[in-house]
Amino acid sequence: MSQVLKFVLPNGVRVVSEPFDSVQSVAVGIWCHTGSRMEQDEQAGISHLIEHMLFKGTGRRSAEQIAQEIEGRGGHLNAFTSKESTCYYARVLSDDLDNALDVLSDMLLNSLFEADELEKEKRVVQEEIRKYEDSPEELVHDLHARNLWRGHPLGRPIIGTHESVGSFKREDCLGYMGERYVAGKTVVAVAGNHDPEATRATVERLLGRLEGDFGLPAEPPERAEPLEALLPREVEQVHFCIGGEGPNSYSEERYSMAVLDALLGGSMSSRLFQVIREQRGLAYAIGSYKGAYREAGAFTIYGGTSKENFDEVRALVRQELERLRTEDVPEEELERAKRLLIGSMVMALESTSNRMRRLASNELTYGREIPLEEVIAAVQRTTPGDVRSLAEQYLDPDAMNLTAIVPG
Incomplete structure (x- = not known):
């Protein structure tokens, strides 16, 4: 490097x-x-x-x-x-x-x-x-x-x-x-x-003539009770997000959370994509993503499906969340997710723009360069127990918000 x-x-x-x-x-x-x-x-x-x-x-x-x-x-x-x-x-x-x-x-x-x-x-x-x-x-x-x-x-x-x-x-x-x-x-x-x-x-x-500084805010959002919000619009599909809190930018859990994301909905080989789109044909878009900030983090599942299929898709999402909370991920599946994540990171660095963004993000957030080797080592350390523990902490379906734009 x-x-x-x-x-x-x-x-x-x-x-x-x-x-x-x-x-x-x-x-x-x-x-x-x-x-x-x-x-x-x-x-x-x-x-x-x-x-x-x-x-x-x-x-x-x-x-x-x-x-x-x-x-x-x-x-x-x-x-x-x-x-x-x-x-x-x-x-x-x-x-x-x-x-x-x-x-x-x-x-x-x-x-x-x-x-x-x-x-x-x-x-x-x-x-x-x-x-x-x-x-x-x-x-x-x-x-x-x-x-x-x-x-x-x-x-x-x-x-x-x-x-x-x-x-x-x-x-x-x-x-x-x-x-x-x-x-x-x-x-x-x-x-x-x-x-x-x-x-x-x-x-x-x-x-050189630029001056000044200011203190960054440090006021994490208060935890709110989960809610369901359905917004009727003139649309053909239900566009929905299901999710809740996740690790923030400074949590050591952020690396294992990236592995969990890859497993659950971060790719075509992920569980949600395979179960909801490939096996049942219930959605074109289905996946998950994580967001990490200084004061808070979030984990979100996103999808688009017909009004008639929405309840079934919700049930399948819940099923996959419960699987991660109650069953250890098989080692082979875990290794595939790690390899996908590491491969994506390494190939992204073939772009000068991505390297520039990574430099700035590390400096703004952590005040130092985080070597790729350090990130890869943290990803590799993730165990089935780590994934299950994170799922128990962050992926309780009853503690998640549902936001949907629905036909109507």
């Missing part, structure tokens, strides 16, 4: 670098440790709106020039907002790394937030919300998070609401950036063909 280097600049900005010369490109991202979790109720969606606005022009570049200076050199430019971070990133040819860093830094430090552009982009985001609300297979996940983490920022949709997005003014965006886009919570992650020392110097030149 290649070596990961970390530099902390005098102002607190961190640079994590993984150089390797087996490619001719490099992925770079500027990560700000703020997302929808850090917003107040009246700020819901402001992190995502700011992400949009940073592409709308700076004192040096128009929106078109921002795109052209990356794409016109054969690169790729984009951004995303999550519950706990916002990332602006590019993938470029190695010789264009300094240019990419200059463009990204200019966006971060010098975006204009012109009033007419802000109003236009608010409308764009509101259209994005409408599109999202017209996609039940996507919407149901946010509704499920809201039901799981009632009254907590983790339960809010990243995109915000029509009302909150429509209310934001220029000073709201600039004020939020002044509080959250600060040196102590900024990580620059770089993976691919590059010189780490030269990259550190470039970042210091570009971001």
Whole structure:
């Protein structure tokens, strides 16, 4: 494996670098440790709106020039907002790394937030919300998070609401950036063909004037009683989520939970996929996923089926949950799940973008690089007893929420 280097600049900005010369490109991202979790109720969606606005022009570049200076050199430019971070990133040819860093830094430090552009982009985001609300297979996940983490920022949709997005003014965006886009919570992650020392110097030149820091919130959501929430819509299928709490980002159980996820619904060979889709033909989409954050975690089963088959699918999901809670997983099946998980992780690292994201995620969450070998060893240590213990703790069907968008 290649070596990961970390530099902390005098102002607190961190640079994590993984150089390797087996490619001719490099992925770079500027990560700000703020997302929808850090917003107040009246700020819901402001992190995502700011992400949009940073592409709308700076004192040096128009929106078109921002795109052209990356794409016109054969690169790729984009951004995303999550519950706990916002990332602006590019993938470029190695010789264009300094240019990419200059463009990204200019966006971060010098975006204009012109009033007419802000109003236009608010409308764009509101259209994005409408599109999202017209996609039940996507919407149901946010509704499920809201039901799981009632009254907590983790339960809010990243995109915000029509009302909150429509209310934001220029000073709201600039004020939020002044509080959250600060040196102590900024990580620059770089993976691919590059010189780490030269990259550190470039970042210091570009971001050296960034200042400030803030304390991350530490208020886990309160545990709520399970509920069933059925939302009638003009849809053909029932889109449902069944789930509850899971290990958070710091729990040592997170590795064994990844194995459990692979066993239960994380692939075509998983139990849910085989039993519900392959053996009975009751659903096209069926699976599971885990979500881990600083303050909480979740485990969710998702599926889409006809109204007529919904009760049978629910019963089969319950059956598979009870199997994991009452029976040890056969060693052969467990080993297949481990191999699937490890193979996915190793192959993902063939992408410079995935390596860059992994560098930043580890630094933001743990403050250190977690070697792949360490993760593989933790996965390999998982026993049938570990899986059963986790299932007993987290997969009690009677303690899980049901959220469904149903025909009606």
